[in-house]
Amino acid sequence: MTTPVTTKTPARPGERRRPGVAELVLRYPALGPTCALVLAVVVFSLLTSTFLSLDNMSLVVEQSLVVGTLALGQTLIILTAGIDLANAAIMVFGTLVMAKLGSAVGGFGGLVAGVLLCVVLGTVSGSLVTGLRLPPFIVTLGMLTAVAASARIYAAGQSFPVTDALLGALGQRSYLFGRIEVTTGMLVAVLMFVVVWYALTRTAWGRHVYALGNDPEAARLTGIHVNRTLLSVYVVAGVIYGIAAWQSLGRIPNADPNAYQTGNLDSITAVVIGGTSLFGGRGGVVGTLVGALIVTVLRSGLTQAGIDELYQDVATGILVIVAVALDQLARRRAR
């Protein structure tokens, strides 16, 4: 043991550790969900004649858009071992401000005000979590109730159709390579996923987010500014919810206080199916993208195969439990 080891040969043969399934799941949390997504696409393509077409694929992506964007913000918060129950309510409030205020002061003013509102509400959640050290579940549960009610008060029982070009801009359709139908919203979503992926995996900020989700005390001892980083996660999530609000007006040009009532749970579903651990510090946005697509693919495929909507919910529910069970088992095996 006195000479430095320069090869990667283990010192003792008994100690060789072949990366088992558990370790693969731990290291590449998006691997399992990606396989599931490919499998689902193949199965539905074989089962139905309508599933495998460019138009249908494009529709699947479009249907995943708003929940997928919400799930992107949700991923950040779940990585810090938190959870955000208020994200959809915040987004809906954002759409109302964009539409109602936008009709008075113009699209641009409405858009800025709506996004700002989402950022402020995200910051409020983050401040309560970091400043008062309240559990994120409770903070965002309270925010959910308060924000949803405030949005209804603001809307005064109405919904607001959007005619402004800027507010509906993300619904703009165009064709990639002349055949693939995409909306501007899809391109924006892809860009957002890339930016967040980069920030999480290639910058010190991302490292710190993972580390504090993993073990906040260890993160503090290594000199990471835990509170500042945690608060920044909620602020960034707020920005993402603001853009999700814009996305949602592009998809359906009508701000409705009753929309996306299960958006919070749907976004958690996408994150969890995507392999991000509810215990924090493990997972990432690639998994979330896949997770959001899996939910829509299941829905679309099962519908086209003529299976009732309630059975689709059963399938989604089972998938959530399987994903969490896999994460738990892998963590236990690695110990």
Place this chain on the structure above:
Amino acid sequence: MSAPDAVAAGPATDSVLRAEGLVKRYGSVTAMDGADFDLRRGEVLAVIGDNGAGKSTLIKALCGAVIPDEGTIWLDGEPVRFSSPLDARKAGIETVYQTLAVAPAMDIAGNLFLGRERRRKGPLGSVFRALDLSGMRADAQRQLDALGVATVQNIGQLVETLSGGQRQAVAVARAAMFASKLTIMDEPTAALGVRESGMVLDLIRRIRDNGLPVVLISHNMPHVFEIADRIHVHRLGRRTAVVKPDDYAMNEVVALMTGALRLTDGGELVDQKAEQPRRPGG
């Protein structure tokens, strides 16, 4: 250790970290009662003491986690005041906590540079804040190789898949990598088996041989006697003796720690009970 000496020469020049007369009170409890401390160049100094003797308060004062009410600390002869562990770290003191402070779901390289990530050179680093991932990996590998951490085969291995000893080795290697003055290790062998303890002790020895002094807090007397150059015995909130492991037997040092024996200035051990004035007929 007479007063005129200290005034004339200032802190001894071969001291890396020295403290005198440290006092810390928590309400009516005095956790440190005029504690002295002296770590010299190139040594492993073990700090031992019974539970409640105040050794963890002493260590916390030295690594910045506790601010002493009275007393002075010198680092390389310069008086220093640490108001946080970060302060001490910036001054070149690295601490390996008993909890290790590692992120289990991160790989070894990520953990070695946790909180001290390095950015790439050029606009990618300054504008886009990109991390120098390959450079950090290479440096991490170099550090583990230099310390002979043989059982770790892959720098990209997740820390949670490592054994207890290997995790300890990662934490120790990190401290050694960034410490410019000294490292403090809190019970590094407490949770380990015999073979893994041996590995960690080897590691500590190698760090000392590379020129970095080590403060070792331990309850394990055989480990202390195996590796320490000097032993600081802490009792009732102050340093009661500093001995060399070769000069005294293990049971004698334990007796110093519990107060059964006392060390005279001449280096003789005196039975505390025998010293007390005998009562007639008693």
